[in-house]
Amino acid sequence: MSKPYILISDPTLRDGNHAVAHQLSAKQIAIYAAAADKAGVPIVEVGHGNGLGASSLQVGESLESDVVLLKTARKNLTNTKLGIHVIPGFATINRDLKLAVDIGVDVIRIASHCTEADITQRHIGYARERGKETYGVLMMTHMATPELLVEEAQKMELYGAEGIIIMDSAGAFLPGDVVDRITALVDGLSIPIGFHGHNNLGMGIANSLAAIEAGATMLDGTAKGFGAGAGNAQIEVLVAVLEKLGYATGIDLYKILDAADLAEREIMPLVPVIKSESIISGLSGVFSGFSKHVSRISSEYGVDQRDVYRKLGKRKVVAGQEDLIIEVVLELVKIRKNAARVN
Amino acid sequence: MSKLRVAILGSGNIGTDLLIKIQRSEYLECALFIGRNLSSPGMAKAISLGVKVSDQSIDAIVKDPDCCDLVFDATSARDAKHHWAILKELGKIVVDMTPAKLGGLCIPAVNLGDAIEQQNVNMVTCGGQASIPIAYLIGQIHPEVEYIEVVSSISSRSAGPATRLNLDEYIETTEEGIRIFSGAKRTKAILNLNPANPCIDMQTTIFAKVKNPNIKALTEAVNQMVQKINSYVPGYNLLVSPIYENERIVVMVKAQGLGDYLPKYAGNLDIINCAAIAVAEEYAKKN
Numbered sequence: 001m002s003k004p005y006i007l008i009s010d011p012t013l014r015d016g017n018h019a020v021a022h023q024l025s026a027k028q029i030a031i032y033a034a035a036a037d038k039a040g041v042p043i044v045e046v047g048h049g050n051g052l053g054a055s056s057l058q059v060g061e062s063l064e065s066d067v068v069l070l071k072t073a074r075k076n077l078t079n080t081k082l083g084i085h086v087i088p089g090f091a092t093i094n095r096d097l098k099l100a101v102d103i104g105v106d107v108i109r110i111a112s113h114c115t116e117a118d119i120t121q122r123h124i125g126y127a128r129e130r131g132k133e134t135y136g137v138l139m140m141t142h143m144a145t146p147e148l149l150v151e152e153a154q155k156m157e158l159y160g161a162e163g164i165i166i167m168d169s170a171g172a173f174l175p176g177d178v179v180d181r182i183t184a185l186v187d188g189l190s191i192p193i194g195f196h197g198h199n200n201l202g203m204g205i206a207n208s209l210a211a212i213e214a215g216a217t218m219l220d221g222t223a224k225g226f227g228a229g230a231g232n233a234q235i236e237v238l239v240a241v242l243e244k245l246g247y248a249t250g251i252d253l254y255k256i257l258d259a260a261d262l263a264e265r266e267i268m269p270l271v272p273v274i275k276s277e278s279i280i281s282g283l284s285g286v287f288s289g290f291s292k293h294v295s296r297i298s299s300e301y302g303v304d305q306r307d308v309y310r311k312l313g314k315r316k317v318v319a320g321q322e323d324l325i326i327e328v329v330l331e332l333v334k335i336r337k338n339a340a341r342v343n
Numbered sequence: 344m345s346k347l348r349v350a351i352l353g354s355g356n357i358g359t360d361l362l363i364k365i366q367r368s369e370y371l372e373c374a375l376f377i378g379r380n381l382s383s384p385g386m387a388k389a390i391s392l393g394v395k396v397s398d399q400s401i402d403a404i405v406k407d408p409d410c411c412d413l414v415f416d417a418t419s420a421r422d423a424k425h426h427w428a429i430l431k432e433l434g435k436i437v438v439d440m441t442p443a444k445l446g447g448l449c450i451p452a453v454n455l456g457d458a459i460e461q462q463n464v465n466m467v468t469c470g471g472q473a474s475i476p477i478a479y480l481i482g483q484i485h486p487e488v489e490y491i492e493v494v495s496s497i498s499s500r501s502a503g504p505a506t507r508l509n510l511d512e513y514i515e516t517t518e519e520g521i522r523i524f525s526g527a528k529r530t531k532a533i534l535n536l537n538p539a540n541p542c543i544d545m546q547t548t549i550f551a552k553v554k555n556p557n558i559k560a561l562t563e564a565v566n567q568m569v570q571k572i573n574s575y576v577p578g579y580n581l582l583v584s585p586i587y588e589n590e591r592i593v594v595m596v597k598a599q600g601l602g603d604y605l606p607k608y609a610g611n612l613d614i615i616n617c618a619a620i621a622v623a624e625e626y627a628k629k630n
Contacts, residue, residue: 056492056494056531056533056550057490057492057550057552057591058492058494058533058548058550088510088511089510089514089533089534089535089536090533092510092511092514092515093511094511094515095515113535113536113537113538115499115538116499116507116536116538118504118507118508119507119510119536121507121508122508122510122511143538296589297588297589300588300589315539315543316537316538316539317537318535318536318537318538320494320496320533320535321496321535321537323494323496323548323550323593323595324496324546326583326586326588326593326595327582327583327595330583
């Protein structure tokens with residue numbers, strides 16, 4: 001049996017924005033978009049780390065507006081499709097989505113926390129109405145059982161999603177977890193299934209391969225793994241490994257290697273590494289996008305980041321609840337003060 | 344003194360919880376509880392309380408206009424528009440629980456007196472009821488407010504189908520409310536649903552960017568405001584007192600419900616209902 005084509009989507013210029021506190025410049029967008037286009041990457045996703053309309057004090061303000069980010073990318077993409085990540089609750093149709101469609105995005109991925117698919121109904125409907133390639137995205141999928149994920153994904157399919165991507169937003173999965181979920185989704189749905197991996201436990205590539213072997217046909221990867229927290233599955237490694245296994249991606253290996261090297265020089269202050277605290281973040285199942293905030297606020301108040309992740313994990317916080325970091329840090333400060341008093 | 348006779352239009356969670364709160368009120372009496380289906384759980388509750396019910400929707404009031412003086416509209420933004428056209432003609436006071444924005448926005452702790460001069464009062468949103476009092480104080484204390492942002496997290500279980508379908512309207516109405524009451528140049532509202540079990544209480548964070556932040560004055564004002572809000576929402580409390588962090592003012596509040604018809608974690612639904620009762624009681628006292 002011939003191996004299926006794997007559709008690769010590259011969110012370097014969206015997820016990577018988390019790694020630089022959403023400070024990617026128009027020039028950097030232009031440089032990488034053009035290189036990815038040249039390498040034959042099918043989809044490049046661009047925007048604030050938390051997607052369209054998410055620039056805020058809660059998750060961080062963007063250096064560039066959505067309009068500048070998207071128009072710049074649009075200008076530098078010829079064959080590659082321009083994609084966006086959209087979370088209802090942050091982005092609205094009237095304020096944000098209309099504008100993005102008018103600028104000329106091709107691919108719209110409507111995302112929600114893994115158990116809240118019904119908030120995506122109107123946004124998916126709108127994207128389809130405007131004739132755009134539309135996917136449903138379930139985030140933080142380690143927080144739901146395979147059965148529950150299937151139910152939520154089926155809702156998105158019903159609303160009109162043309163494929164479903166599950167995200168390991170916390171980098172919490174091991175390959176077996178991915179296989180269980182992807183297998184259930186492939187069985188339960190009639191549309192393509194994809195996987196978006198993070199690298200907190202060093203599983204970015206291994207989990208992506210596990211997803212493919214279980215029947216997924218779409219993968220996300222970023223240049224050098226540039227992305228939230230410990231970073232994402234590395235696109236250039238994915239392309240190499242898929243090629244070795246005989247899967248077609250349509251991406252030129254040398255050119256994606258060049259694009260990744262260019263990205264390292266031009267857009268990354270630091271190439272992602274798995275920091276010690278990222279491992280605890282992954283084990284605690286905390287959204288990777290929290291890492292910059294946890295690091296800053298913990299050092300401001302002099303508490304151990306690892307304790308903060310543990311506490312956030314226990315409270316089962318979801319992406320978008322970044323404000324709780326302050327509350328948890330202040331709680332830890334209080335506990336420390338009380339302990340000092342007792343001693 | 345005789346009680347003000349009110350009707351509740353809409354027998355869902357909001358309408359039924361309002362009904363239970365009215366049973367305790369010294370100033371209000373529920374003369375008619377109106378839905379579309381006599382077998383709904385809300386109707387069953389009303390019947391068990393011995394309250395007069397109707398399944399005739401707005402027609403129940405059209406047929407018997409003298410049944411009440413004030414109507415709580417707990418239906419949907421679209422239906423509320425249609426109802427208001429009728430109720431206005433009938434001279435009824437309307438307390439609108441939907442984000443239809445047909446009348447002036449009301450936050451009891453801030454503008455109760457002005458609000459009851461109007462025939463239609465809009466209760467904004469749950470996030471608006473929790474955050475606007477604080478946003479208002481930030482605007483009062485700082486002559487120039489560049490930006491205010493409010494983020495609410497609510498338990499998934501407390502967000503019914505209408506809330507989920509109307510997230511965009513929730514955001515738009517909350518942002519407008521913040522702008523009107525604080526005078527901030529730019530505003531933003533964000534809503535998160537959290538499915539954790541046991542259910543999380545409603546929590547709201549208010550962020551602001553201002554010139555020369557006055558945390559001391561704000562802290563005093565916020566403490567007084569929380570007391571004022573507690574007179575009609577007992578479960579409203581301060582979680583994080585005003586701090587200045589990363590060039591932004593941060594204040595966090597939490598709203599626990601009374602656990603009347605809805606569970607205690609549904610503070611988001613409780614806070615808007617408590618506010619609506621406060622408005623209706625103020626009308627009752629005036630007349």
